[in-house]
Amino acid sequence: MISMEGAEVAVIGGGPRGTSVLERLIAHRKAFVGPQEPLTIHVVDPFDPGPGHVWRTDQSRLFLMNTPSLFPTVVPVGGAAAEVPASPVPFDFESWRTLAAAGGVEGLTPEERAEAARVGNAGFPSRALYGRYLAWVYAALTADPGEGVTVIHHRREALSLRRAGARWELELDGGEVLGVDGVVLALGHLPARLNPEQGVLQDGAARFGLQYWPPAVPGDLDWKRLPAGKSVLVRGLGLNFFDVMIQLTEGRGGRFADDGTGRLAYTPSGREPVLIAASRRGVPYRAKAAITSYIPRSVSLSYCTVDTLGAFAEAGIQPGFDHDVWPLLHRDVLAAYYRTLARVRPDAFLRPADAALDELRTALDIAGPGWLPALQEFLDRNVPAKLQLNVEALAQPFAGRRFADSAALTEAVLEYLDEDAASSARGEDDPLKMAIGAMNAGRTVIKQVVADGGLTDSGWYAELRGWFEPLVEGLASGPPPLRIAQLAALVRADLVRFVGPNPLFALDPDDGVFRASSPWVGDPGFTAGYLVEAMMPANQVSTSLSVLMRQMLEEGVVRPRLRMAEDGVPVVSAGLDVTLPPYRPLSGTGETQPGLYVCGLQLASVQWGTAIAAESGASLNAGARTLQDADAIAEALIASIRDSPDLQTADSRA
Ligand SMILES: Cc1cc2nc3c(=O)[nH]c(=O)nc-3n(C[C@H](O)[C@H](O)[C@H](O)COP(=O)(O)OP(=O)(O)OC[C@H]3O[C@@H](n4cnc5c(N)ncnc54)[C@H](O)[C@@H]3O)c2cc1C
Incomplete structure (x- = not known):
């Protein structure tokens, strides 16, 4: 009352x-x-x-x-x-x-x-x-x-x-x-409650006097508790990782400066721990592109629009993600990539770029599944294999690769980071970053259309949240470009090392330490007395x-x-x-x-x-x-x- x-x-x-x-x-x-x-x-x-x-x-x-x-x-x-x-x-x-x-x-x-x-x-x-x-x-x-x-x-x-x-x-x-x-x-x-595996690590830490840091808001943590010179395992290479990384380096008095070649070099303070970083894909989120707008100015969506997606509901269809939504956004992502490529590197095409783009448009405009074979024909005729974009492969940059040891892995990650930093710096002129920009633009459209029952339940779980969300997060929700350049500098300074794809974390009861290893790297992996979960508690x-x-x-x-x-x-x-x-x-x-x-x-x-x-x-x-x-x-x-x-x-x- x-x-x-x-x-x-x-x-x-x-x-x-x-x-x-x-x-x-x-x-x-x-x-x-x-x-x-x-x-x-x-x-x-x-x-x-x-x-x-x-x-x-x-x-x-x-x-x-x-x-x-x-x-x-x-x-x-x-x-x-x-x-x-x-x-x-x-x-x-x-x-x-x-x-x-x-x-x-x-x-x-x-x-x-x-x-x-x-x-x-x-x-x-x-x-x-x-x-x-x-x-x-x-x-x-x-x-x-x-x-x-x-x-x-x-x-x-x-x-x-x-x-x-x-x-x-x-x-x-x-x-x-x-x-x-x-x-x-x-x-x-x-x-949030820890998952069973995290619970085991936390219990083990208590038994062996190790430090296990569960998922948390980075601003809540007392970073001083991680001592200089010690190895610290960090699980997660998303946004929280960059907070951990910068707080334990620049935050401890280290300095980044231009090394004269356009890259950054890091001068340590001597108070940094050594970070052993791991994530499922083995590499961090990609950096944002250096652009002056949220969605790149050169990107516009033609296929994945509120009207086209809304048409499903108007026709009484509750769309699935893989079946209905992704094929439309996929077209826009490809269009953004090849249009940018044609603008910045017209000579890269096997035929005149204008004609190639016309052919691409014709392929993408095919309404049914016929667009994929038409796309393949366009690619075969116009684009050298090494410049073709495979969107799904972006989710697993190291898929199928084995690394003899962690030095080989580090070299591969460094190459990836340097390329990502350079790619970000090209801004609107980078075909891959523009493809990612299109994916990010599509995210807003999809968000609008799938709300309140706009997608089938299975499309929501297995597809939208199952594979698309981690993909778009890793590509489009990354850190500012500076953080990737800084990470590369820290790798060169040997203050950040990587575990490799699909890492396994365990507590070794014999030695009383945490272990992290990757099945794709020849080394036995790393041990440490500290494990930081660089992620937010589950929502x-x-x-x-x-x-x-x-x-x-x-x-x-x-x-x-x-x-x-x-x-x-x-x-x-x-x-x-x-x-x-x-x-x-x-x-x-x-x-x-x-x-x-x-x-x-x-x-x-x-x-x-x-x-x-x-x-x-x-x-x-x-x-x-x-x-x-x-x-x-x-x-x-x-x-x-x-x-x-x-x-x-x-x-x-x-
Ligand atoms: C580390 C981090 C970085 C982020 N960075 C970005 C970014 O750069 N850009 C971006 O767009 N988004 C970012 N986000 C997303 C962010 O979630 C949202 O922008 C925003 O914080 C969500 O607002 P909110 O009010 O829903 O939740 P919150 O910000 O979590 O606020 C909820 C509030 O509710 C209070 N509360 C909860 N339970 C109770 C209770 N029982 N009694 C009293 N009070 C309670 C909490 O104390 C809290 O203050 C980030 C999120 C995190 C965690």
């Missing part, structure tokens, strides 16, 4: 998603013409609201974003802004950064101001600086939340959520219990260690969504079971519950790619989808408060 003092809602989680919900609540309130009841918004987060956990402003400034300044926003701007009530703080990160660089943001440290000025719109800011932006947006929102609105931050963890009559009871650590009319779960990245509600999530699951406040695998066996999906937007979690018995909403990572059951920030200027149902979700939740909450019979009674009494 809504009290005479007005309505109260709780936003659990004050990270980017929670901040977007707060911003949308305030925007809707401000846009409404007419009398409104008082509204108290409780933001619950043990971390500073705005940055929350991931974007803490006190983390190492060496931890960079993997999206450029021009990309992220936490509020609707540009095209997205026109579709919803105006933002009271209409700043994306880039416009805030420009303001900060010009001295227009109060309270920044000299270091923060200098970074804002230095990083540029296509550069990669530190996560701490993005956290400053988020904190600034939050502060601006709460400084003027509008008439009748009070925002209270509780620096607490929410421990339990239960229905209590017509309201919700939210228990916080420390014992306080909030009674609220609406609740938004914006929980983001949660701690999976059913294995979450969050006290709140576990309580909600156990008491049936929420439930995970089940999907059907290829063989018809139900599979517990990563996210919660929810309604269509505005997303409302279903209870254990499948019912919606008044006033309860969810946004962000726990929607991994119905959306693909829930973690990435909203893209500035993108439309609300595409790159700025998280803002659309926040807007829909805010609108629904405000409407339910306005329409509440309790408030109308209170109104008529007033």
Whole structure:
């Protein structure tokens, strides 16, 4: 029951998603013409609201974003802004950064101001600086939340959520219990149970006095605990790896400088450990291309578009990924590659490049499966074998290769890194990076189309998430180019070594050490007393260690969504079971519950790619989808408060 003092809602989680919900609540309130009841918004987060956990402003400034300044926003701007009530703080990160660089943001440290000025719109800011932006947006929102609105931050963890009559009871650590009319779960990245293999390594570490570092947010860790000169096994060569790498080298006083040949050289401080790095593919994520936009300017999609993918649903077909979606995106990826090749190296074709491109277009335009033989004919007639692009092979760069020893492997990885750095530096003129750019552009389209049941369950699991996601992540979600050049320098300085593809990690009880080896490398592998999992805890509600999530699951406040695998066996999906937007979690018995909403990572059951920030200027149902979700939740909450019979009674009494 809504009290005479007005309505109260709780936003659990004050990270980017929670901040977007707060911003949308305030925007809707401000846009409404007419009398409104008082509204108290409780933001619950043990971390500073705005940055929350991931974007803490006190983390190492060496931890960079993997999206450029021009990309992220936490509020609707540009095209997205026109579709919803105006933002009271209409700043994306880039416009805030420009303001900060010009001295227009109060309270920044000299270091923060200098970074804002230095990083540029296509550069990669530190996560701490993005956290400053988020904190600034939050502060601006709460400084003027509008008439009748009070925002209270509780620096607490929410421990339990239960229905209590017509309201919700939210228990916080420390014992306080909030009674609220609406609740938004914006929980983001949660701690997760280790998988059985990780559990064995952790137990073994405790027995033998080794250090096992489970998956974690890099900003949480005390890196000083890894001693100089020791070997440290690092599992994972994705984004967290680059945080580990830079913190333990430049972060320990080492210096990178141009070696005079266009490559970087590293001068150690002597305080670095030696990193023994491993991942399934054996090589790190590829670097971002050095370009001035998020999607390369020369890339446009002709086949994998919202219209073509949307046509399946219009025809009553729920598409599969391999059968329906990938063949379209595959065409665009090939087109981007060969068009760029024709532009930068027309002589590389066996026939005149213009004619070759015409032939390619004709092949790609064939609607049915006939496009593949036609493509093969195009390749045979026009492109030397070593310049032909095999997209699937990019997933396994060392497939079929054996290495006599780790020196041979290191040489191969170095070659790969140098080539990747050079390829990034060519920017829009690099055919492979443009092919990857097309794949990244397709990712946004696919994300839009597969949401809310737009893909078959088996297409979702075995195909989209099974092989495409790791492929596109490894190719398009990599670090800034600088990090790859730095990694190559560290390999030359013998401070980073590699285990090889398909690595095996084990605890050796005889010697009391961790072992890592690859079946494809002749050496016996490496041993170490330290093992760092360079990855985030799994985003999976059913294995979450969050006290709140576990309580909600156990008491049936929420439930995970089940999907059907290829063989018809139900599979517990990563996210919660929810309604269509505005997303409302279903209870254990499948019912919606008044006033309860969810946004962000726990929607991994119905959306693909829930973690990435909203893209500035993108439309609300595409790159700025998280803002659309926040807007829909805010609108629904405000409407339910306005329409509440309790408030109308209170109104008529007033
Ligand atoms: C290390 C890292 C780097 C990233 N880099 C990028 C990048 O460069 N570009 C990009 O676009 N995306 C990046 N991402 C993706 C990132 O997930 C999103 O941009 C964003 O942080 C998601 O926002 P969120 O609010 O949903 O989750 P979070 O940022 O995780 O925030 C959730 C908040 O909820 C709080 N919370 C959780 N449970 C409770 C509870 N029970 N009680 C109270 N509070 C609670 C947490 O403390 C946290 O502050 C990165 C993610 C990580 C982890």
